[in-house]
Amino acid sequence: MGKILMKGNEAIGEAAIRAGCLNYFAYPITPQSEVAEYLSRRMPEVGGVFLQGESEIAVGYMLFGAAGCGARVFTTSSSPGISLMGEALSYISSAQCPAVFVNIVRGGPGLGGILPSQADYFQATKGGGHGDYRLLVMAPDGVQEAVEMVMMAFPLAEKYRNPVMILGDGLIGQMMEPVEFPDHLKSEPSNKDDWATNGMDTRKSNERNLVKSLFLNAELLEEHNRVLKAKYDRMKKEEVRYEPYNIDTDYQVLIVSYGIISRVCRTAIDNLKAEGFEVAMIRPKTLFPFPEKAIEEAASKDSCKVVVSIELSMGQMVEDVERSVHGKRPVQWFGRSGGDIPTPEEIIDVIKSFVTL
Amino acid sequence: MQSEVMFAGFGGQGILLIGDILAHAAMEEGFEVAWIPSYGPEMRGGTAYCLVVISDRPIGSPIIRNPMHLIAMNRPSLEKFAPMLKPNGIVVINSSLISIGSGRDDVDELLVPANDIAGDLGSTKAANIVALAAFVARSKIVDFEILRQCVKKVFSSKENLISLNLKALEQGKEAAQVKNPGP
Numbered sequence: 001m002g003k004i005l006m007k008g009n010e011a012i013g014e015a016a017i018r019a020g021c022l023n024y025f026a027y028p029i030t031p032q033s034e035v036a037e038y039l040s041r042r043m044p045e046v047g048g049v050f051l052q053g054e055s056e057i058a059v060g061y062m063l064f065g066a067a068g069c070g071a072r073v074f075t076t077s078s079s080p081g082i083s084l085m086g087e088a089l090s091y092i093s094s095a096q097c098p099a100v101f102v103n104i105v106r107g108g109p110g111l112g113g114i115l116p117s118q119a120d121y122f123q124a125t126k127g128g129g130h131g132d133y134r135l136l137v138m139a140p141d142g143v144q145e146a147v148e149m150v151m152m153a154f155p156l157a158e159k160y161r162n163p164v165m166i167l168g169d170g171l172i173g174q175m176m177e178p179v180e181f182p183d184h185l186k187s188e189p190s191n192k193d194d195w196a197t198n199g200m201d202t203r204k205s206n207e208r209n210l211v212k213s214l215f216l217n218a219e220l221l222e223e224h225n226r227v228l229k230a231k232y233d234r235m236k237k238e239e240v241r242y243e244p245y246n247i248d249t250d251y252q253v254l255i256v257s258y259g260i261i262s263r264v265c266r267t268a269i270d271n272l273k274a275e276g277f278e279v280a281m282i283r284p285k286t287l288f289p290f291p292e293k294a295i296e297e298a299a300s301k302d303s304c305k306v307v308v309s310i311e312l313s314m315g316q317m318v319e320d321v322e323r324s325v326h327g328k329r330p331v332q333w334f335g336r337s338g339g340d341i342p343t344p345e346e347i348i349d350v351i352k353s354f355v356t357l
Numbered sequence: 358m359q360s361e362v363m364f365a366g367f368g369g370q371g372i373l374l375i376g377d378i379l380a381h382a383a384m385e386e387g388f389e390v391a392w393i394p395s396y397g398p399e400m401r402g403g404t405a406y407c408l409v410v411i412s413d414r415p416i417g418s419p420i421i422r423n424p425m426h427l428i429a430m431n432r433p434s435l436e437k438f439a440p441m442l443k444p445n446g447i448v449v450i451n452s453s454l455i456s457i458g459s460g461r462d463d464v465d466e467l468l469v470p471a472n473d474i475a476g477d478l479g480s481t482k483a484a485n486i487v488a489l490a491a492f493v494a495r496s497k498i499v500d501f502e503i504l505r506q507c508v509k510k511v512f513s514s515k516e517n518l519i520s521l522n523l524k525a526l527e528q529g530k531e532a533a534q535v536k537n538p539g540p
Binding site: 003005171174175176177178260263264266267268270341342343344 | 377380381389390391392394416417418420422
């Protein structure tokens with residue numbers, strides 16, 4: 001099939017359908033309302049469920065209920081909406097239910113603004129909800145990668161019985177780019193008979209399944225948390241994804257950048273290369289698990305003088321970059337946060353300023 | 358080689374649509390494309406604009422402060438975006454509604470009375486297609502025949518509009534052949 005030109009938000013909705021997810025619950029919020037608009041039309045066409053909840057809190061628990069029953073399910077929202085889903089995310093993670101959340105991030109904190117932002121890095125990778133849980137977090141840099149990550153998210157959520165979060169931004173949601181929906185990323189929902197409350201008749205069993213997150217006994221709770229930790233450790237071994245750029249050169253600067261802003265960095269790197277100034281980039285595609293080893297290795301190269309975390313926030317990912325570099329090189333940060341995305345020229349000036357320091 | 362085309366006017370002039378058509382045509386021709394709409398809080402009657410980036414290699418930053426070309430359908434758009442253009446681009450000015458020039462001597466300025474041409478064809482709504490055709494004919498940014506096919510496809514569900522818009526395409530193309538006397 002050839003490529004078609006699609007808006008990011010619509011492509012995300014279509015990708016979920018192509019991935020075999022026929023349940024979508026959501027509450028509208030800019031800058032991702034087109035996902036709901038698109039799926040309100042498309043889901044009935046494919047025999048799926050489109051349901052607008054009365055709030056994001058309700059939507060979070062609709063996902064919990066449907067996922068607990070063994071259905072493939074997903075939602076999309078934006079920053080404040082994801083905050084309201086935080087409690088459900090914690091419960092879903094503890095109860096080990098697979099579900100996919102897409103956050104088309106808007107500027108914060110508070111009501112903030114609707115322009116592109118990456119200010120929910122901490123929320124996605126470190127918490128958002130309460131308790132010892134982790135999400136598998138992926139961040140696309142364009143519409144095609146958003147499609148692929150959404151399609152990959154469902155089998156990954158089932159592999160780990162854990163929510164997967166896709167972190168996009170308003171520009172990825174609003175822009176149109178040519179996309180294709182790769183056949184090899186289509187997947188069948190996994191068999192969930194051994195844990196889901198999908199009906200004893202359905203699974204022809206006399207055993208009851210119980211989906212819960214309450215463990216009042218200290219020993220049982222700790223044991224449960226060890227089970228969860230083992231899954232997060234396995235993600236760190238098996239799911240780290242990143243893209244190196246211009247890494248085979250004697251670069252003086254290593255950029256770590258993800259999502260839409262990494263594309264601006266790529267153009268800056270190309271332009272600097274034309275001047276004879278080599279800069280490399282590690283672009284994390286998964287934010288949790290974080291490509292710690294790749295960043296440490298790239299930072300350790302003899303020619304590399306400084307590592308710069310470039311992000312659309314006031315300094316969030318930089319903490320993970322510092323943690324990864326282990327003090328082997330100085331780590332700097334550059335970020336913008338109001339919604340204005342810096343130009344390649346601005347990035348070039350920033351990079352040069354860090355080298356001449 | 359990368360070109361950026363800014364389409365700008367007021368809401369209702371079909372600005373996003375002609376950007377969409379050009380992006381489709383460029384994709385059909387095998388280019389990498391990105392279509393970025395005006396996006397942000399906007400009031401009724403405000404400006405509408407979109408940017409189409411066309412490149413022969415993967416598009417890095419889709420954020421362009423200084424586009425190459427401009428299709429200005431109303432005066433505020435011309436005043437806002439003309440100063441930002443890179444040198445040597447094309448500026449299509451809808452001279453039916455805009456009485457001033459771009460004020461730039463380093464661009465190829467093309468005056469197209471798009472509303473008048475479209476009105477003569479039967480509907481001023483086709484002014485956007487006239488302007489798009491003039492730009493494509495002048496810039497040769499995509500093959501004109503591919504553009505024609507894309508216009509047909511876009512209006513395929515509204516058959517009564519196909520012939521109007523195909524005529525608008527031809528008239529726009531013709532308007533681009535005229536060498537302007539300059540402002």
